[in-house]
Amino acid sequence: MTTNDVVVRTEHLTKHYGKLVAVNDLNLEVHRGQVFGFLGPNGAGKSTTMSMMLGLIAPTSGNIEVFGLSVKNNLADILGKTGAVMESPGFYPYLSGWDNLKVFASISRQGTDDRIKEVLKLIDLADRAQDKFSGYSQGMKQRLAIACALLHDPEFIIFDEPTNGLDPAGMKEIRELMIKLGQEGKTIFLNSHLLHEVEQVCNHVAIIKKGKVIASGAPNDLIKHGDTVQIRVTDIDKAVALLNEEDWVSSITREGDLLILKAPAEKRTDISALLAKNGVFVSEMKARNESLESIFLELTEEETVD
C-alpha cells in the first residue's frame, strides 16, 4: 500500500468538548477504493470524526489528512473531490429539490444541469424534482442529500446514516448504490448503526468506542478474530477452572449446560486435550457462527465493563 493509496489518514486525532473527550487519539487509515464502515455506539465520536474530515469541526490536537492534504490548510481542494451525506440533510425548505441542487452546484461551481438530471435519475427522484423540499418525505430528503453529494462526481464519499428514513426497498437501492460506487473505484466512508448494512456493503470496518478504534479489519477477519466455540463437558465447573488458567482463552460464559469459549481456532484441539488430561471429557464441540453485530456488541460491551 503506497502513500497515494491512502485517502484518509488521522494521526492522534483528538477532540475535547470541555471535559468530554469525543475523539481520543484516533489513528485511522482509509485506502483508495475501500468501502469503509465506521461503527460505534451513540456518542462514540463517529460524527465528530466525520465532521473533522470535512473541516466543520477543528481538532483539539492531532492531524487529519485527506488525499494526502492537511484538512486545516487545504480544505477547499479536499472538498472539491469529496462528497458527504450528513445526518439530517439540510436544504432550503421553500425551494424545490431541483433548485436546491442548483444552489449547491453553483456554490461549488461544480455540477451542470445535465449532471443534476443524471443524479436525480440515479437516486430515483426525477419525478419529484420540481416539488418543494418542505413537502418531501424523510426518505426523499435523504435521497436529495445523496444526489447533492454526488453532484460533482467526487472520488471520496462520506455517508452518515444514509438509509435513515428509507423504506426497505429504498434501503436496498441505496446499499446497492454504495456498492456500485465502490466498484467504480470511489472510496466510501460509511457511518451506520445498521450493522447488517455495514456487513453487506463494506469491505473494511473500524469499530470505535469512546473516541478510540477498538477493532479494525475486513468484516470476515473481525468475525474470525472472535472465534467462538461451544462445548458440552462432563464436569462444567472443573472445565471452567481449567480453562480460566489458559491465557489463550479470552472469555468463558455459561449457557445452561454449555460453555461458550472465545479462543483462536487453532487451539480447539488443545481444549479437548487439556480437559481430557484432567479427567473432563468433551461430549460436544461446535464452532459458533457470529455476525458483525455480535462482534460489535461484544467489543463495545467489554469496554463498558472495563
Add this chain to the structure above:
Amino acid sequence: MIIVLAAFFCLIFFAVYGITASPPERMPHEGLETMRNLITFPDAFKMIFSTAQNIGAILLTIIVASSVGNEYGWGTIRQTLIRKGIRYQYVASKLVAFIVYALIVIAFIIGFCLALLTTQWINGALNWDFMTVSYVGELFTMYGWTFYGLLVYILLAILLSLVGRSAIVGIGGTLGYYFVESIAISIFNQSGGWLAEIPNYLIGHNIAAILPTTMMQGPFASSGALPSTLYASITLAIYCVVFLGLSLYLFKSRDVTT
C-alpha cells in the same frame, strides 16, 4: 420580507396621498402643502430615504438575522460548508447580498416608483426642473449616509445571529439594542455631566449625526448635541470593523455542529 417593506412604503405614501386628496376641513393650508411635498418630487426623496433608514433598519435586521440564523436551523450552513470550505467567502457573500438588497431594491426602486406615481397624480405631470447638479449631489449624499447607517445594523444583526447560531438571537439582540439605545440616549442627554458624553459612543446618536439635516431623522433624531460628521463617521466605521471582524473570527474559528 421585501413585500412587508413595500407594503410599509405603500401605506405611508397612500395614507399621505389620501389625506392630501381629501384633506380634513380644518387642516391648515401650510400643513397640507407640507404633506403634499412629502410625496412629490423633490421632497419625496427625503421620505424615501427616511423610511428606508427607520423602518428599513428594523426590517433589514429581521431579513439579515433570518437569512443567517435560518441557515443554522435548516442545516444548510453545513451543506454549504461541505461544498466550499472557505468560510470568510460565506460571510462576505451574505453581506454583499444584504447591501444590494437593502439599497438598490428596497430603498430606491420601490420608493422612486411610488413617488413618481403620486407626483403625477397630484401635479398632473412630472417636472424635472428640480433635478439640478447640486440636487443630484445631495441625493447621492443622502443615499450614502442612509447606506452607512443601515450597514451598522446589518453587521450587528449578522454578528448576533452568528454568535447565537439562530435568527431569534440576531433579531432580538439587534432590535433590542435599537430600541433600548434610543431610550438610553434620551436619558443620558437629560442627565448632563459625563453621562451626557456616553451617547457620543453609541450607534444611534452617531447615525443621527451623519444624516443630513434635510432628511427626516425619525427615531434617530437626538435631543442632545450631536458630534461632528467626521467624528460620527469614524465611530461608526469602528463599529463596522469590530462587528465584521468578530463575525469573521467567530465564524471561522467555531465548530459547525448539528
